[in-house]
Structures are given as C-alpha cells and as structure tokens.
Amino acid sequence: MAIGIASYGAYVPWHRLGPGTKGWSFTTEKAIANFDEDSITMAVAAGCNCLDGWSREKIEALYFASTTPPYREKSNSTLISAALDLPSETLGVDFSSSIRAGTIALQTAVNAVKGGTRQVLVTAADMRVPQPGSELEPAIGDGAAALIIANDNVVAELEDSCTLSHEMLDVWRAEGDVHMRSWEDRFVVEEGFLKVLPQTVIKLLDRNKLNPKDITKVALYAPDPRRHNEIVRKLGFDPKNQVQDPLLNGVGNTGTACALITFIAALEKAKPGDRILLANYGDGADAFLFRVTEEIVKRRNHREVRSYVESKKILSEYETYAVWRGLINKAPPTRRPPFRTPSPSALHREENKNLRFQGTKCKQCGYPQFPPQRICSRCHAKDDFEAYRFSDRRATVFTYTMDRLAPTLDPPLVVCVIDFEGGGRMFSIMTDRDIDRLEIGMCVEMTFRRFYTSEGIHNYFWKCMPVRA
Amino acid sequence: MGCVKFGENWEQSAADMIIDATYEAYDDAGIEPREIQAAWIGTCQAGVRGTQLAVPLKLEYIPISRLENACATGTDAFRNACYGIAAGVYDIALVVGVEKTKDTGYSGLETTYSRHISQGTWLDPEVFVGMPAQFALAATRYFYRYGLSYQEGKTVLAKVSVKSHHNGTLSPKAHLRREITVEQVVSAPIIAWPLGLFDCCGVSDGAAVAILTNPELAKRFREDYVLVKGLGVACGASQAELQDDYDFTHFEETVVAAGLAYAEAGVKHPRKEIDLASVHDCFSITELINYEDLGFSPRGRAREDVDAGTFALDGELPVNTDGGLKCFGHPVGASGIRMIYEIYKQLQGKAEARQIKNATIGLTHNLGGLPGRFTCAVTVLGR
Numbered sequence: 001m002a003i004g005i006a007s008y009g010a011y012v013p014w015h016r017l018g019p020g021t022k023g024w025s026f027t028t029e030k031a032i033a034n035f036d037e038d039s040i041t042m043a044v045a046a047g048c049n050c051l052d053g054w055s056r057e058k059i060e061a062l063y064f065a066s067t068t069p070p071y072r073e074k075s076n077s078t079l080i081s082a083a084l085d086l087p088s089e090t091l092g093v094d095f096s097s098s099i100r101a102g103t104i105a106l107q108t109a110v111n112a113v114k115g116g117t118r119q120v121l122v123t124a125a126d127m128r129v130p131q132p133g134s135e136l137e138p139a140i141g142d143g144a145a146a147l148i149i150a151n152d153n154v155v156a157e158l159e160d161s162c163t164l165s166h167e168m169l170d171v172w173r174a175e176g177d178v179h180m181r182s183w184e185d186r187f188v189v190e191e192g193f194l195k196v197l198p199q200t201v202i203k204l205l206d207r208n209k210l211n212p213k214d215i216t217k218v219a220l221y222a223p224d225p226r227r228h229n230e231i232v233r234k235l236g237f238d239p240k241n242q243v244q245d246p247l248l249n250g251v252g253n254t255g256t257a258c259a260l261i262t263f264i265a266a267l268e269k270a271k272p273g274d275r276i277l278l279a280n281y282g283d284g285a286d287a288f289l290f291r292v293t294e295e296i297v298k299r300r301n302h303r304e305v306r307s308y309v310e311s312k313k314i315l316s317e318y319e320t321y322a323v324w325r326g327l328i329n330k331a332p333p334t335r336r337p338p339f340r341t342p343s344p345s346a347l348h349r350e351e352n353k354n355l356r357f358q359g360t361k362c363k364q365c366g367y368p369q370f371p372p373q374r375i376c377s378r379c380h381a382k383d384d385f386e387a388y389r390f391s392d393r394r395a396t397v398f399t400y401t402m403d404r405l406a407p408t409l410d411p412p413l414v415v416c417v418i419d420f421e422g423g424g425r426m427f428s429i430m431t432d433r434d435i436d437r438l439e440i441g442m443c444v445e446m447t448f449r450r451f452y453t454s455e456g457i458h459n460y461f462w463k464c465m466p467v468r469a
Numbered sequence: 470m471g472c473v474k475f476g477e478n479w480e481q482s483a484a485d486m487i488i489d490a491t492y493e494a495y496d497d498a499g500i501e502p503r504e505i506q507a508a509w510i511g512t513c514q515a516g517v518r519g520t521q522l523a524v525p526l527k528l529e530y531i532p533i534s535r536l537e538n539a540c541a542t543g544t545d546a547f548r549n550a551c552y553g554i555a556a557g558v559y560d561i562a563l564v565v566g567v568e569k570t571k572d573t574g575y576s577g578l579e580t581t582y583s584r585h586i587s588q589g590t591w592l593d594p595e596v597f598v599g600m601p602a603q604f605a606l607a608a609t610r611y612f613y614r615y616g617l618s619y620q621e622g623k624t625v626l627a628k629v630s631v632k633s634h635h636n637g638t639l640s641p642k643a644h645l646r647r648e649i650t651v652e653q654v655v656s657a658p659i660i661a662w663p664l665g666l667f668d669c670c671g672v673s674d675g676a677a678v679a680i681l682t683n684p685e686l687a688k689r690f691r692e693d694y695v696l697v698k699g700l701g702v703a704c705g706a707s708q709a710e711l712q713d714d715y716d717f718t719h720f721e722e723t724v725v726a727a728g729l730a731y732a733e734a735g736v737k738h739p740r741k742e743i744d745l746a747s748v749h750d751c752f753s754i755t756e757l758i759n760y761e762d763l764g765f766s767p768r769g770r771a772r773e774d775v776d777a778g779t780f781a782l783d784g785e786l787p788v789n790t791d792g793g794l795k796c797f798g799h800p801v802g803a804s805g806i807r808m809i810y811e812i813y814k815q816l817q818g819k820a821e822a823r824q825i826k827n828a829t830i831g832l833t834h835n836l837g838g839l840p841g842r843f844t845c846a847v848t849v850l851g852r
Contacts, residue, residue, distance in 0.1 A: 335575055339591065346589025354592055369711050377711040399613070399717050401605030402662040405577055406597070412662070415602045417709070417717065425713045427594035427839075440613050451592065461592045 003113050004154035004290060007299055009049030010264045011042050011125075011144040012251050012308035014432040014468065015315050023318030025133070028225075030141035030252030032315070033127045035324035035409040036431055036449040039066040040076055041460070042144035043123035044083040044448040046257075048392065050121065050146035051084060052302045058119045059148070061091040063109055065101035065124040065256040067173070069094060070450070070458050080123060082355040083448045083460065085389055091117075095256075099126070099171075100282030102145065102256035107286060109149040110158055119150040126255030129325050131179035136171070139224040140180075141252020145260035155299045156267060156276060156290040160208055164200045165284040168192055171223075193227060193281050198234055200285035201277065208289060212236045216274035216292075219244045219263035221281050223253055250309055265305040270296055303468070311469040313434065324409055336407040341454040352387065357446065357462045359424060360385035368424035388424075390446065391462060395420045395428075397442045402435055418444055418464055432465040443467050470494050472810045475675035475797045476644040483515035483569040484525035486676035486803075491526055491565060494678040499690055500561065502526065505680075507553055508533040508563040511546030512802035515569045522565055540749060540837025541702065542566065543805030544846035547679060548700045554681050561686070566807070567676040568800030577601075578672055578799070594710060595839050601661035601669055601752065603839050608663050608754040610717035615769045620655075623663060625772045626753035627654035630667045630795055632781050633750060637792025639782075639823040644673040645796045668753040673798025677806035679813075693817045698830070699736070699849035701729030709841020718769075722845035723762035723836060731764075734849035736830070739764035740786060743849075745815055745825055746832040747808035750793040759834060760788070763847075782823055790815060790823050801837070805846060808833040812850045 018029030033042060043064055062084070064077040071079075077092030095101040095108070102124030109120035125144035130136040170188040173180045182188060197220070205211065218237050222228035225248045232239050244266040246258065254261060259280035266276050274292040279285065315321055322328040352358040352372065359370030364381035368388045375382050395418035406413035414430035430438075431449055444464040451459045471493030473486045481489075487510075495502060508531060510522040519533030538545040543566030550562040570578060578600060598606075612622035631651055637643040649667060657666040687694035703725035709715045727739070736742050748763065750756035760771040765779075765786055774780065780788040791797065791811040794804060812831035814820045833848045 334577070336577075337573075337575065342591050343589045350590050350592075354590060373711070377706070377708065398713070399606045399610035401602045401609055401664075402659070403599050403602040403605070404658075404662075405601060405660055406599050413597075413599075413602070415598050415606065415661075417606060419713045423713065425710060425715075427598055427710050429597055440609070451597075459591065 001151050002154050002157040003110055003151050004157040005147050006150035006154050007050050007054050007148040008264045008267050009046055009146050009302045010261045010305045010308065011046035011049060013037060013142050014311065014313050016312045017321060018314050020314040021318055022316060026138035028138045028249045031143055032321055033142040034432060038070045038450055039068045039125040039127050040070050040080055041448050041450055043080050043125040046144035046146035047080065047084045047121060047123050049302050050148060056086055059086055059090060059121050060117045061093065061112060061120040062086055063093045063095060063105040063120060063122045065095040065105040066126055067096060067099055067255055068127050069096055082351055085356045098283045099255045100280050100284060100286060102260045103280040103286035106147065107161060107163060113149050113151050119148055122147045122149060124256040124260050126257055128180060128255055129178055132327060136180055136182065139248060139253045141254050143251055143254035143257045143261055145257045145264055147260065153295055154293060155296040156292050159289040159291050160204060161288040162200060162204045163284065163286045164196060166196045189227060193223065194230060194234060197231060197279055197281045197285045200287045201235055201279050204287040204289055214275060215242060215277045217244050217266040218242055218277045219259060219266045220246065220279050221259040222246060222248060225249050247309060261305060268304045272296055307469055332407045333411050334405050339452045339454050342457055342459045354461050357391040358387045358389050361388035368422060370424055370426045390420060393420045393422060394467065395444050395464060397440055397444060399440060400438055414438065428464045430465060431463045470497055470679050470810045470813050472642055472677040472807055473675055474642045475673045475800065477571050478674040483567050486674065487522065487525050487565055487567050490676040490678040494680050498680045500680065504561050505531065505563045506559040506561050507531055509536055509546040509550045511536045511542040511566040512568055513537050513542055515567050539844045540801055541805060541835040541844045541846035542802040544833060544835045544848055545702060547806060547809060548702060548846065550681050551697050551700060554683055560682060562681045564679045564681065564806060565676065566803040566805060568802045569674050570672050570800055571674050598839060601664055604752040604754050605661035605664045607717045607758060607840060611754060614718050619663060623655045624651060625775050626668055626757060627651040628775050629753040629756050630654050633789050633793045633795035636782055636790055636823055637796025640791040640796060643792045643796040644671050644798045664752055670751050670794035671798030673800050675800035675803040675807060677803050677810050679806055679809060695813045695816050696851050698851045699730035699734030701726035701847045704844045705842045707841050715841055717840060719758060719762055720836060720843055722843040723759060726845040726847040727763050730847040730849045736849060742830055743786060743832050744828040744830050745787045745790055747811050748788055748834040749836040750789055750795050751799055755836060763834060782825065787825050790825060805833065805835045809848060816850065816852050
C-alpha cells in the first residue's frame with residue numbers, strides 16, 4: 001500500500017505589491033489577497049484547483065491549516081468543505097497557530113490514511129498582515145495550497161518523514177494582535193531556522209542512507225530569500241538544479257501554505273522516479289521524502305503555480321492595500337446604508353445554494369437553473385430536479401455595468417449577467433478584474449469570496465472573475 | 470386630483486404632503502371629505518398600514534388598504550381603487566400615493582434591500598445590484614445589440630434627458646427645472662457605466678391624489694371628468710436571471726401590461742391612437758426601451774424617433790410632458806399618480822405652458838424592480 005499525494009493544486013491571488021506600487025518602499029514583489037479574500041476563500045480556490053477532474057466521493061476528511069482562520073470559534077474546515085461541495089460525512093479538522101501547520105496537517109493526513117481513512121484533502125492558506133514598514137512586510141505574502149492524501153494511484157509516494165518540536169519565540173502573534181512580532185534576527189535565525197531545519201533534514205537523509213545529491217528537488221521553507229540561500233548552502237544542495245524556487249520574491253512567504261506551494265511547484269515539473277524532499281519550519285520542523293510515480297503524468301490537468309505567478313496585477317497604490325486590510329478606515333465613495341447582518345438560520349437553510357453553489361437541473365426539460373428552483377422556469381415542472389453544481393463551470397458575460405454608487409472596497413462594483421456553459425445564467429459580481437478589459441462575451445470562471453462581514457458573520461458567496469491565464 | 474410640489478421638501482412630513490395633495494383633490498372634485506367611502510394608500514417607505522392615511526386626514530372608520538408594488542405602487546393602488554368602483558362596491562374612492570425619501574440620509578434611493586425584503590442571507594441580486602446598475606445592464610446590452618458605439622449610445626440617451634429637462638422647466642410642480650445640453654449629459658460623472666448623472670432621475674419627496682367615481686356620478690361633479698379606459702399590470706418571474714434567452718433590450722412586463730391595457734381601451738395602433746404618454750423614466754435607457762415596448766417605435770429604432778423629435782412637446786407623440794421622473798424625481802409611491810395627474814390635466818386642457826393640442830387619449834406607465842422581476846403597470850386614460 002503506497003501512501004502519498006494523489007492530487008495537488010495551489011492558489012496565488014491576483015494582486016501584487018511591488019516596485020510598481022506607489023508607496024511600496026521595498027524592492028521585492030509579493031502576492032496579496034483581494035479585499036474579498038481570506039484564508040477560507042483561498043483554501044477553497046486551491047481546493048477547487050486540486051479537485052479539478054477528481055471524484056469527491058472518496059474524500060473522508062478535510063484539513064485546513066492556517067494561522068489566520070477567519071473564525072476563532074466555529075469550524076473553518078466545515079465551511080471550506082461545504083464550499084468544495086464535499087460529502088457531509090467529511091471530517092473537518094482545523095490546524096492552527098504554527099506556520100508549520102500545513103505540514104503538520106500533511107503528516108496527520110498520512111497517519112489518518114495509514115489508519116484506514118480513504119482520502120484526506122489537506123488545505124493550507126494564510127493571509128497575515130505584517131506591520132507596515134516592518135522587516136517582515138516585504139516578505140509576507142498571501143496564498144494557499146491543497147493536496148489529496150490517498151493510498152492508491154498516488155503521484156508521489158511518501159518514503160519517510162520525520163519531525164522535530166522546538167519551543168522558542170521567534171515570530172509570534174498573541175490573542176488580539178493584528179501584526180506579527182519577532183525577536184532579534186540573529187537569535188531567530190541562528191538558534192531557530194538555521195539550526196532546527198537542517199537537523200531534521202539531515203536526520204531524515206541519514207535514516208534513509210541518502211546524500212543531498214540523491215535528491216532530485218528540494219522544496220524548502222525559508223522566511224525570506226536571503227535565508228533560503230543560506231539554508232540551501234548549509235545543506236549542500238545545488239542551487240541551480242536541485243532547488244525549487246520558493247517564490248519568496250514574487251509571491252512571498254505565505255505562512256502555512258509556503259512550503260506546500262513550493263512542493264506543488266516541484267511536483268508540477270517532476271518526472272517518474274524523481275525524489276522530492278519537502279521541509280518546513282515553525283516551532284520545530286517537518287521533513288518528508290517523496291518518490292514520484294508513473295501516475296504523475298496523468299495528474300497534470302490542473303492550473304500550475306507558474307500560471308498563477310505570471311497572471312497578476314500590480315496594485316498601483318499601497319493605500320488601496322491598506323484600505324483592504326483595514327489599516328486605513330477610508331470612507332466609502334458614497335453614503336450608503338450599511339450591510340445587513342445575514343440570518344444564521346437562513347444561511348443554514350441555503351448552504352447548498354450559497355456555499356456549495358448548487359442550482360437545480362430540471363429532469364423534465366434538462367435546463368440548469370441558479371438559484372435552485374422548485375418550479376422550473378422553462379417548463380414549469382414541479383419538484384422534479386437534480387442538484388447541479390455551478391462552481392466548476394465557466395461562463396460568458398452577457399451584459400455588465402460598473403456601479404460607482406455601490407459600497408465596495410474595490411470600486412467600481414462590476415455587476416454582470418453571465419451565461420454558463422451547459423446552460424443557466426446568473427446575476428454576478430465580478431472580482432479580480434481590470435475595468436479597462438471588460439467586454440460582452442468575455443469568459444469568466446467562478447470564485448468563492450467573502451461578500452462582507454457583519455456582527456462577526458462572514459457572508460460568503462460566489463463571484464465571477466476573468467479566467468486566470 | 471391633487472399633487473404637491475415635488476422636491477426636497479425638508480419642511481414637510483409625509484402626512485403634510487398627504488393632506489396638501491388630498492385637499493387640492495377635494496377642491497378639484499368639489500366633494501367633502503366625508504363623502505369618501507374607501508381609500509387606498511400606495512407607498513413603499515412612508516408607513517405600512519391604511520391608518521397612515523386615516524390618521525392625518527381623519528378619515529373615520531372607512532376601509533383603507535396600503536399597497537406596495539415597487540415603482541408601480543401608486544398606479545397599482547389606483548388600479549385597485551378602480552376595481553372597487555367598477556365592482557359597484559363603492560361610489561367614491563380616494564387614492565393617495567406618497568413617499569418621503571429625503572429623510573433617509575442617502576442621496577440615492579435607500580433602495581428596497583435595506584428595508585423591505587426579508588432576504589435572510591442578503592445575497593439576492595436585489596441586494597447587490599443597485600438601481601442604476603439594473604438599468605445600466607440593459608443599456609450596455611442595448612448598445613451592443615444595435616451596434617451603437619459608446620458615444621452614439623450616450624448621445625441618444627442624452628437627447629431623452631434633454632427633452633425631459635426642457636419639459637420640466639414648464640412644470641411648476643417639478644423638482645428640477647432647468648435646461649440641460651447633450652454635451653452636459655454625455656460628460657457628466659458616471660453613476661453606473663454607461664449611465665451618467667443626467668441619465669438618472671432625481672430623488673424627491675412627493676404626494677399625488679386621485680378621487681374616483683363611476684362615469685354616471687362623475688357627470689354630477691364636473692363636465693371635464695377623465696375616464697379610465699384600460700388597466701394592465703404584469704410581474705416578471707426572474708426570467709432575466711434564470712433564462713439565457715432573456716435579451717435585456719426589451720422588458721416583457723411592459724409589453725404584456727400594455728397589451729392588457731390596450732385591449733381594454735380598444736387601442737389597436739398605439740403610435741397613432743395615443744396622444745401623449747407619461748412613461749417610467751427612472752433612467753434614460755428605461756424611457757428609450759419603453760418607446761419600443763409600448764409600441765411607439767419599432768424594435769431597435771427608438772433612436773430614429775428620438776432624433777426626429779417624435780416624443781418632444783411639439784412632436785407626434787409627446788412623452789413625459791411634465792418632465793417625467795427625470796425632473797419630478799421618483800418618490801416611488803407617488804410617481805404613478807403624479808403621472809396620471811399630468812395626463813388628467815392635459816386631457817382637461819389645463820396643462821398651461823406645456824399644454825399639447827387635441828389630447829383625447831393618454832397613457833401612463835410604471836416599471837419597477839430588477840430586470841426579469843419587474844412589476845409593470847400601464848393605464849390608458851381618455852376623455
């Protein structure tokens with residue numbers, strides 16, 4: 001029984017802060033989530049990517065790793081599970097607190113599959129808000145990763161793994177803190193990262209009687225590009241051929257997702273027989289040794305990290321980011337009524353519609369409809385429908401407008417009417433869009449977003465966005 | 470009938486406007502308040518019960534119903550009162566349309582989402598598609614379908630607003646009373662692309678009142694009474710968001726409601742038989758599409774009629790002779806009855822500076838809601 005990775009997919013948001021951003025004082029570029037994204041929505045995006053073409057029935061658990069879960073009390077993983085339209089029997093588990101939580105979830109998933117769970121979908125996402133101007137700010141980016149752990153048809157078989165727990169305060173965030181705090185750089189790096197990660201990697205290599213040269217690719221976490229270079233050098237890997245770029249400049253340090261995104265990028269280029277080493281750090285370290293299988297060539301239909309990295313929009317002003325993160329409480333463009341608090345009973349009743357994005361397909365006339373109907377809009381048949389998921393369907397824009405009166409943190413609000421491939425249409429809000437490139441007939445895909453928050457309730461729903469290249 | 474001056478009536482409450490408009494109507498009809506046997510109040514925001522009328526007017530112990538039906542609220546209240554008379558249940562009925570929009574603190578309409586619809590999750594399109602956006606979706610598609618460039622589309626829409634503003638200058642009770650130019654309209658700030666500031670109607674307070682009776686009794690009150698010849702209402706069932714053949718360049722609710730009203734009134738060729746019309750011009754694009762849906766212009770060719778001045782005060786079929794919603798603003802419950810007031814005055818020859826010649830058949834039209842979920846009301850009036 002080979003346990004390992006059966007499917008994989010990352011997500012990197014569209015927006016960037018970089019040298020082209022007015023008010024950005026650093027030389028690095030990093031990915032930042034839009035105002036309507038958070039760790040849940042990014043985990044859903046990575047999950048959708050990972051599940052593309054994958055049957056959901058065998059998934060028995062959904063793990064979510066994040067140090068920035070939108071809910072402090074109430075499961076985040078069950079919400080992600082619903083948005084991914086996983087079976088209601090799926091066990092949802094939230095992993096948090098450590099930026100190593102992504103690989104901790106991975107190790108736990110491996111253990112679960114060893115224990116008889118058929119498939120586990122591991123998601124990791126982070127959207128940390130570094131203090132403006134701090135040393136952490138140029139490095140911290142937003143992103144997500146998803147992996148399916150299974151015991152058959154794996155693309156990469158886990159050969160061995162080891163872990164090391166290490167209690168120290170290097171970077172931390174206490175209850176109530178918005179930003180991370182960190183101790184002196186020398187201590188943080190010398191006594192933490194550069195000590196603990198190599199120990200764990202060397203232990204794993206030694207135990208398997210391997211030398212660094214036996215590894216095809218290493219996916220190594222590092223807090224920033226400089227420290228990445230140092231760890232590579234220290235471990236003796238060839239920076240040119242053996243090291244998977246962790247995208248620390250370009251995407252940034254995405255916390256719990258960082259090492260997994262790097263690992264996914266390595267899988268996307270891997271060949272059968274390759275040996276990939278994944279190592280992560282944070283309150284200790286995890287190291288995994290994978291052997292790529294013949295299956296890898298079959299499981300390549302998802303969206304690659306590279307295409308997410310290339311498809312981007314540099315924010316023109318840092319102020320926009322500051323407004324999105326609530327660092328500046330900017331007045332809306334017009335005085336409009338506040339958003340109303342959604343009713344939890346109504347949200348519960350409408351889970352299939354709002355989270356699972358299920359419409360109905362008429363069994364009489366075959367026409368798909370969203371929102372779900374009880375009486376067919378076309379043929380008027382009553383209560384004769386099957387559930388029909390729209391989240392993985394593309395659509396084309398039938399008409400649109402840019403509303404400058406609407407309250408939104410990213411004005412103007414692009415409202416459009418979209419027609420789904422295979423039938424059905426809806427009124428939709430378009431996000432991650434360039435307002436100079438809107439046109440009737442443009443192709444869009446669906447994306448799970450946070451509409452707004454009121455009284456601590458995050459009101460999630462699906463929007464459309466131009467298809468990411 | 471009666472109608473207050475529409476506008477930002479900071480000094481007047483809804484009750485004040487109800488009293489002023491109703492007492493103008495009492496005077497106009499020559500009747501005493503105690504002769505009113507039943508009443509209807511149409512309003513979206515100024516109260517939710519019939520007592521909203523009984524209390525200020527001291528209508529004591531008579532049946533009063535409150536009605537809300539989006540932008541067709543006033544007209545639908547009027548329709549229900551007509552049926553009360555037509556059924557022979559009442560001889561004299563009062564209909565009041567009123568709205569106090571300017572106490573909300575928002576420069577646009579507060580919109581239905583914040584008050585009325587028990588949405589639960591607040592994720593319905595009626596929540597996130599604002600009113601200018603609803604009609605801008607139609608404008609974008611109309612331009613596309615008929616091959617109008619942005620500039621061409623904006624210009625034809627501008628001509629609609631310029632025409633209405635001219636008529637508004639001749640309307641003492643209108644809110645906005647100044648001429649505008651095509652250039653001003655086209656270059657105005659965008660509200661919901663492609664619609665700009667002057668493509669949108671004003672937001673005002675207002676009230677308008679009608680007193681209804683049957684034709685036999687009407688003769689005892691006055692010689693120049695006006696007849697209700699046809700009434701039509703039609704509601705959409707979310708076709709725009711469910712059916713991918715909904716075109717966004719016409720509104721079927723208008724076509725059906727007008728068909729019902731035309732059939733009752735015996736109108737076979739609207740363009741020829743209707744002398745003037747007050748149509749729902751919440752946005753310039755709405756009025757343009759109305760021309761086609763009401764049968765005034767062939768599909769896709771309203772632009773030619775706009776260019777020819779067909780709908781101007783001195784044109785072949787004057788539309789919105791009082792300046793329309795564009796100049797009166799849109800106190801939602803009051804608008805439909807304000808339109809009927811204008812047709813009533815025109816048919817009586819009392820429209821003063823904006824009087825058109827030989828008016829015998831007039832039409833009013835309201836359209837409210839979201840595309841595919843409109844409520845439309847059409848009324849045909851005659852001498």
